[in-house]
Amino acid sequence: MAEPEVEISASAEPDVEMAVAGAEEEAVDGENGDIGGPFGEDDAERSNPQTVFLEYLRSPIVELMVGSGDEATLLTAHQALVTQSPYFAEKLADHSExxxxxDLPKESLDAVGCFLQYQYTGEYFPRRVASNPDGLEADPSVPPVDDTGAQLLKHARVYTLAEKLGMPELKTLAHSKIHRINSTAVGEIAYARYVYGNTPSTDDTIRKPVAAFWATRSHVLRHEAEQEFRQMCLEFPQFGFDVLSLVLDQREKRSAARDDETPMKGSSRKRMRPSVQI
Incomplete structure (x- = not known):
């Protein structure tokens, strides 16, 4: 019989040592977690930030058609803000007249909306709050515990969009919010599937924490989402390998620690051979 559902706190400390960069923690500053944007620190140092803001607003309007078919939605924004992204700057280079x-038929409407909100304000909802360093501002439209992965996927989609658009600050901000979501095993599997299906194998920034999360909790989590966990390992063998590697690394460290504490006679250890009766 499966164990009771386990709520996975976003602030829980992992048992496996991870070389996960903490750059997102240092890069996100300010009362609401602002990390820059077009009106961030650089612009604040200018003599008249209001003039800078007006310069952006005087730029032409750009139309972004997000999605396809009946789901397509038209968004508009000022070109000077949109072209802060190298991707959009290149695409709009031939649209001088x-x-x-x-057209962005494959992009998430919510993720593009978060990008535009970030460009105008230096943040996107839900924002980081100073009163709760490990959490985000309350969102009454979502449950307190993410049992489907929807909240995790929101920030993961912003992360992958920021990578595509060449927006490293937004990418860092999205990644910092992922670790502030309280979720369940089912939600974590949905998030892991998105990460391994939509990021390159070289992206340790987002992949390694996913593998380490499951490596430290797999003995509990698999009871809550055993079928999903099994399917994930079959669908993405790299995920299974990454998790297993971390589990074995930790086991080797514990074994080495025990060996250091236990005095051994002689300088070598031989494998015990089974006795054979003749």
Missing amino acids: GTRRL
């Missing part, structure tokens, strides 16, 4: 419109 006429309608400035870009």
Whole structure:
């Protein structure tokens, strides 16, 4: 019989040592966790930030058609803000005249909306709050515990979009919010599937914490989502290998620690051979 459902706190400390960079913690500053944006620290040092803001607002309007078919939605924004992204700057280079419109049929509407909100304000909802360093501002539209992965996927999609758009600060901000979501095993599997399906194998920033999370809790989590966990390992063998590698690394460290504490006679250890009766 499966064990009772386990709520996975976003602030729980992992048991496996991870070489996960803490850059997102140092890079996110300010009362609401602002990390820059077009009106961040650099602009604050200028003599008249209001003039800078107006310069952005005087730029032409760009249309972004997000999604496809009946789900397509038209968004508009000022070109000077949109082209802070190298990706959009390149796409709009040939739109000096006429309608400035870009089609984004495969992008998430919510993720693009978060990108635009970040460009205008230096943050996106839900924001980080100073009163709770390990949490985000309350969102009454979502449950306190993410049991489907929807909240994790929101920030994961912003992360992958920021990577595509060449926005490292937004990417860092999204990654910092992922670790502030309280979730269940089912939600974590949905998030892991997205990460391993939409990020390159070289992206240790987001992949390694996923593998380490499951390596430290797999003995409990698999009872809550055993079928999903099994399917994830079959669908993404790299995920299973990454988790197993971390589990074995930790086991080797514990074994080495025990060996250091236990005095051994002689300088070598031989494998015990089974006795054979003749």
